[in-house]
Amino acid sequence: MKNIYHLVIKDIIRFLNDKPAVILTFVVPMLLIIIFGNVFGGKGSGPRGKTNIILVNNSNSVVADLIESKLDTSKSLRMIKKYLPADSKDSVLFDEESAKEFVRGGKIMAAIVMPKDFFLDTSSALKFKFYYDPKNEIESAIVQGAMQQTIMTQIPKVMPIILKRKAINYIGSDSTARFYRDMTKTVTKYFGVDSDSFMSELTKVDSSSLFNSSADTSAEANFMGNIIQFDNEQLVGKEISNPGLTRSVGGWAMMFLLFSITGAATSLFEEKQEGTLKRLLCMSVSRADILWSKYIYSTMLGVFQLLVLFVFSWAFFDIDIFSNFFNLMIVIIVSAMAAVSFAMIITATTKTASQANGVSMLLILVMSALGGSWFPIQFMPEWMQTGSKATMTYWSVEAFLSVLWRNAPLSSVYTNIVVLLVFTLLLNAYSLVRFRNGRVF
Amino acid sequence: MLKIKNITKSFGSLTALDNISLDIEKGEFFGLLGPNGAGKTTLINTIIGYLEPELGNVSIDGEDITIENTQLRKKIGYVPQEIALYLELTAYQNLKIFGSIFDLKGNELEKKINEVMELVQLTDRKKDKVKDFSGGMKRRINLAVSLLHNPDIILCDEPTVGVDPQSRNAIFEMLHDLNKEGKTILYTTHYMEEAERLCSRLAIIDNGKIIAQGTLVDLINMLEQKETIKIQKTAFTQDKISAISDMGIISEHDFYYELIVNDKYKQHSKTFIRLEEEGIHNEFVQVSRATLEDVFLNLTGRSLRD
Ligand SMILES: Nc1ncnc2c1ncn2[C@@H]1O[C@H](COP(=O)(O)OP(=O)(O)O)[C@@H](O)[C@H]1O
Ligand SMILES: [Mg+2]
Numbered sequence: 001m002k003n004i005y006h007l008v009i010k011d012i013i014r015f016l017n018d019k020p021a022v023i024l025t026f027v028v029p030m031l032l033i034i035i036f037g038n039v040f041g042g043k044g045s046g047p048r049g050k051t052n053i054i055l056v057n058n059s060n061s062v063v064a065d066l067i068e069s070k071l072d073t074s075k076s077l078r079m080i081k082k083y084l085p086a087d088s089k090d091s092v093l094f095d096e097e098s099a100k101e102f103v104r105g106g107k108i109m110a111a112i113v114m115p116k117d118f119f120l121d122t123s124s125a126l127k128f129k130f131y132y133d134p135k136n137e138i139e140s141a142i143v144q145g146a147m148q149q150t151i152m153t154q155i156p157k158v159m160p161i162i163l164k165r166k167a168i169n170y171i172g173s174d175s176t177a178r179f180y181r182d183m184t185k186t187v188t189k190y191f192g193v194d195s196d197s198f199m200s201e202l203t204k205v206d207s208s209s210l211f212n213s214s215a216d217t218s219a220e221a222n223f224m225g226n227i228i229q230f231d232n233e234q235l236v237g238k239e240i241s242n243p244g245l246t247r248s249v250g251g252w253a254m255m256f257l258l259f260s261i262t263g264a265a266t267s268l269f270e271e272k273q274e275g276t277l278k279r280l281l282c283m284s285v286s287r288a289d290i291l292w293s294k295y296i297y298s299t300m301l302g303v304f305q306l307l308v309l310f311v312f313s314w315a316f317f318d319i320d321i322f323s324n325f326f327n328l329m330i331v332i333i334v335s336a337m338a339a340v341s342f343a344m345i346i347t348a349t350t351k352t353a354s355q356a357n358g359v360s361m362l363l364i365l366v367m368s369a370l371g372g373s374w375f376p377i378q379f380m381p382e383w384m385q386t387g388s389k390a391t392m393t394y395w396s397v398e399a400f401l402s403v404l405w406r407n408a409p410l411s412s413v414y415t416n417i418v419v420l421l422v423f424t425l426l427l428n429a430y431s432l433v434r435f436r437n438g439r440v441f
Numbered sequence: 442m443l444k445i446k447n448i449t450k451s452f453g454s455l456t457a458l459d460n461i462s463l464d465i466e467k468g469e470f471f472g473l474l475g476p477n478g479a480g481k482t483t484l485i486n487t488i489i490g491y492l493e494p495e496l497g498n499v500s501i502d503g504e505d506i507t508i509e510n511t512q513l514r515k516k517i518g519y520v521p522q523e524i525a526l527y528l529e530l531t532a533y534q535n536l537k538i539f540g541s542i543f544d545l546k547g548n549e550l551e552k553k554i555n556e557v558m559e560l561v562q563l564t565d566r567k568k569d570k571v572k573d574f575s576g577g578m579k580r581r582i583n584l585a586v587s588l589l590h591n592p593d594i595i596l597c598d599e600p601t602v603g604v605d606p607q608s609r610n611a612i613f614e615m616l617h618d619l620n621k622e623g624k625t626i627l628y629t630t631h632y633m634e635e636a637e638r639l640c641s642r643l644a645i646i647d648n649g650k651i652i653a654q655g656t657l658v659d660l661i662n663m664l665e666q667k668e669t670i671k672i673q674k675t676a677f678t679q680d681k682i683s684a685i686s687d688m689g690i691i692s693e694h695d696f697y698y699e700l701i702v703n704d705k706y707k708q709h710s711k712t713f714i715r716l717e718e719e720g721i722h723n724e725f726v727q728v729s730r731a732t733l734e735d736v737f738l739n740l741t742g743r744s745l746r747d
Contacts, residue, residue, distance in 0.1 A: 006541045013538065017529045275525030282489035282519045283542050284511040
């Protein structure tokens with residue numbers, strides 16, 4: 001026991017004196033977190049950069065104007081509506097053709113066009129045209145996302161109109177009128193809403209009222225809107241200040257955990273090479289002492305590393321680690337244990353430090369890519385996602401995501417924890433057999 | 442005190458140690474002389490319990506050393522052939538780490554560290570990283586670590602490899618003093634001069650076998666000729682040496698040839714006359730006392746350095 005304690009202290013002193021290891025363990029992942037934190041926004045970032053896109057509004061519809069005004073105030077997009085033709089001094093408004101020309105020429109990433117028939121009196125859908133250059137596919141997807149977000153927030157106001165038009169299209173105006181009457185009766189009966197105002201809200205087709213009703217003061221006038229907004233909140237769950245980073249911090253942390261712990265465990269090779277291992281063994285130290293000390297030290301290092309990275313993300317990017325801290329700690333400890341078992345099996349199955357480094361580098365990169373450290377596995381084809389589940393990274397990253405994002409109770413990451421423990425157990429069992437056979441030292 | 446009995450150890454088809462027995466008495470300075478690859482380190486590894494031999498056993502004061510028996514090893518101070526230190530750490534940190542594993546702590550540990558640093562004359566470099574030390578200084582720290590726990594037996598595995606003459610002498614004197622204080626020392630080397638200078642008794646090992654053992658005088662006395670002829674290597678003598686191959690066994694060294702004459706040339710005068718005849722002038726010829734090198738040559742037909 002005393003030996004193990006001294007050996008762990010020895011490893012800690014060695015680690016603290018090994019600058020490259022300290023940098024790889026803490027500084028590099030912190031830099032990545034800073035980069036990701038800023039890409040996705042958060043407390044530590046400056047003013048957000050806006051993406052320019054062209055907006056052409058050819059529709060007379062009030063809905064189109066409403067959406068245009070919303071897009072104008074978007075935090076992530078800047079709407080460009082005019083351009084300066086080569087042969088003229090005065091800038092002119094974009095039309096659909098000139099907008100397409102700009103996108104084609106690579107002068108702008110994308111253009112949104114709301115055509116004449118964007119939202120006709122009889123339309124039951126909004127009709128956008130979106131032009132983009134395929135080389136900017138990813139950026140376009142982001143722009144579309146931002147646009148959808150802007151439009152979705154306006155949907156509650158447009159929705160009743162669309163619904164109503166759909167209803168009329170389907171069942172004819174008479175039946176529709178009857179339906180509204182029955183509906184109003186029912187709602188009045190069960191929810192105690194004033195039947196007249198509800199009826200008028202339901203049957204209001206006049207889209208010019210949109211701007212007025214957007215004043216969020218009248219609960220009644222916003223009845224439909226409230227229903228939909230309610231759903232909206234369900235989807236998001238708790239308030240997340242930096243969703244992008246919250247999603248990726250666990251993944252990055254797990255990858256660097258694997259790197260640093262493999263480094264810690266394979267220091268056995270260095271010690272064998274340098275002869276210090278032999279020196280220890282001919283003191284009163286046993287091989288079991290050395291193995292135990294490596295396990296304990298590596299696990300401690302892993303837990304500490306993860307903790308530092310999460311606290312760092314909390315301090316600088318508002319990642320909420322404390323509302324579910326206990327569960328986060330459990331996931332941290334289990335992940336560290338799994339990573340140590342990975343490191344030990346590498347140590348037990350390779351012969352030299354450089355062999356161990358090569359093999360572990362390859363495996364860690366594959367595990368990280370496949371397991372969702374770099375991007376959500378939902379981006380992968382089905383068969384690949386099946387492969388993801390064979391990596392410990394996947395189970396760990398998912399567990400981090402659950403406790404950070406959904407504030408999940410322990411029971412919901414129970415499976416992840418069990419799977420990680422099974423990984424740990426199997427890998428450790430195999431390396432112990434190898435160590436016992438004296439293949440390593 | 443240290444008994445090595447019928448030790449046999451092989452690596453695959455290679456028999457690194459072939460039925461080795463040695464008996465080292467308390468207070469002895471025992472030398473193990475042999476060329477590279479003879480099996481010296483392998484033997485030390487079995488003594489410290491790092492390797493388990495297929496046959497035979499090692500005991501200290503009658504108690505067997507095994508891989509499990511870690512307590513007995515505290516009687517041994519092992520100085521590895523390689524610099525077995527944490528190079529990124531300071532000399533002091535190294536001593537502290539190894540000292541704590543020897544169960545030393547607090548003031549006792551500090552006192553012991555100061556003592557051994559004094560002994561290896563590196564007190565002023567205590568706070569420097571080992572990797573910045575010269576080869577000789579590393580060697581001395583390597584030795585200092587092994588002395589922390591005040592062991593009865595010191596096993597030195599070629600402690601002077603890659604060491605400047607000054608450090609080498611410092612190491613010799615330190616070991617000599619330790620031996621005078623009553624420590625038993627087992628010293629391996631492939632330098633016959635070291636063995637001659639330091640050891641009260643020695644064994645010669647070659648290809649995993651002990652081929653001779655005894656005091657220096659015993660070993661020299663094994664030779665029929667206690668003297669050898671040394672011919673300085675010069676531009677003139679170099680071409681003529683093949684002409685005298687019939688005079689005895691000739692071995693080539695960096696700066697001289699050594700000739701162990703056969704019976705016909707027992708008398709020095711005859712030797713000198715023949716050499717003169719062959720054009721090797723007496724200015725280049727010298728009669729020396731036989732050395733362990735000669736003993737090795739005589740026993741194996743090879744030079745120690747081959
Ligand atoms: N771990 C090992 N595996 C295989 N062969 C070894 C091993 N250790 C030593 N040997 C071989 O055993 C012989 C003796 O080596 P060693 O004891 O190191 O010699 P010395 O220390 O006298 O120079 C050499 O031929 C060496 O190559
Ligand atoms: Mg050796």
